[in-house]
Amino acid sequence: MKETAIVYCESKFGTMDGKTANGLVRSSGKYKIVGVIDSTKAGLDAGEYLEEKPNDIPVFRSLEHALENLTETPNQFIYGIAPSEGFLQNNERDIVLTAMEKGMNIVNTLHEFLTDDKEFMNHSVKYGVTINDVRKPPQKKDMHLFSGRILDIKTPIVAVLGTDSAVGKRTTAVILEEALKEKGLNVAFVATGQTGLIQGAKYGVAIDAIPSQFMTGEIENQVMRAYENENPDIIIVEGQGALSHPAYISSCSIIRGSRPNSIIVQHPPKRENLGDFSYMKMPTLKSEIDLIETFSKSKVVAVTINHEGMSDKEVLDTVSEYEKDLNVPTTDVLKYGCDKLINQFFEVYPELKSKTKKVLVN
Missing domain, CATH: 3.40.50.300 (P-loop containing nucleotide triphosphate hydrolases)
Known part of the structure; x- marks a missing residue:
């Protein structure tokens, strides 16, 4: 069975910078997407908003809102925004850390590698979760x-x-x-x-x-x-x-x-x-x-x-x-x-x- 995942896309879902979340809502062979986080579209059906085809993926106003309404905590927290600068905003650090505290593994799509960040790595050990830096390249060898x-x-x-x-x-x-x-x-x-x-x-x-x-x-x-x-x-x-x-x-x-x-x-x-x-x-x-x-x-x-x-x-x-x-x-x-x-x-x-x-x- 696919692992469940929630996708973070605050204020960007359905836009150019939200392309990662958009793509996962349309098609995901690896994860079962159970929700999108975007306070500006909270309460909507993600599929209905994106292409007028309901898909029963709800949009939540926050991580807390999602966890209150989902029957189970998702296995994965996916960062679904693709900003040109490629780095976490300060307020987003707290959201990712909270997701880890709730027992969610992190799928990081940014150019900033969370596995190089001491605070994130300490959190991953403390709460028994993993961090997947999708863009982290293999060693040159x-x-x-x-x-x-x-x-x-x-x-x-x-x-x-x-x-x-x-x-x-x-x-x-x-x-x-x-x-x-x-x-x-x-x-x-x-x-x-x-x-x-x-x-x-x-x-x-x-x-x-x-x-x-x-x-x-x-x-x-x-x-x-x-x-x-x-x-x-x-x-x-x-x-x-x-x-x-x-x-x-x-x-x-x-x-x-x-x-x-x-x-x-x-x-x-x-x-x-x-x-x-x-x-x-x-x-x-x-x-x-x-x-x-x-x-x-x-x-x-x-x-x-x-x-x-x-x-x-x-x-x-x-x-x-x-x-x-x-x-x-x-x-x-x-x-x-x-x-x-x-x-x-x-x-x-x-x-x-x-x-x-x-x-x-x-």
Whole structure:
């Protein structure tokens, strides 16, 4: 059985900085999410608030409020905010310490490692709980340099990249993974961020925590592990940030390390400025596609939309516009599913369709 978990996301649930909590509410293969902490949305159903689909995950105003209303204390306390600075606020230290005192293990998604903090470590010993610093990298002696082994893989590798951070790359990748599995295909998913790992991805690495010299090799190693262990029909690789983004190099390493044959680009048409850098304009979708194709030497085979701030009509109109102007299938997987993407894969990789047919016949 899955361990139970409550996700801390004060004032950020449903926003860009709440992407870890958002992702766990949508899908969690590792933990059973029993609540979200966000006083600004207290009393709501998390699924109803996030995407108008109730999922019986309540939003609580505080940790104390949650423990008063839950039948059992959750096994895990997950820090579900992804702030750009990556550190605990002073008041949040007390909340995490209280969770430990209540017997909850801590899942820390920040760049600040709680296992390096004497107070947290003393608390973990005193109350018999564990701390999991998801972004803490392995020792350098255990890291991998790029080896070139990935150049011999014949299995299709598809990367889901984007035009900014927190635009839904992981969400699209996870939904696509499940849709392909429903077609009977053997799919391997490689996570590249903390949320995907917490959700239960079997393969992956929090790439933004890895020293730059090893980033490409660590991605290659995870793709190779998935390839060798699963013998998959297709490999889906989660993107991070954006190749054009001035503050992040993750996309560069993901492309170089995974060597994708095809690429999907996720884009929020209504976002005018970069999420954590409001003084900088978003790139155009066309400019990002051109940059990706030039850098990767691979083709962008589809576009997926983040519908933040958009009406249903605007989404449909944008889909039509992009398909006409860019000549690639376009969809919003949260609203319309993955049929267009899968049909495109069958066009690009005909062998996938034949494998699907064999599975369906059997």
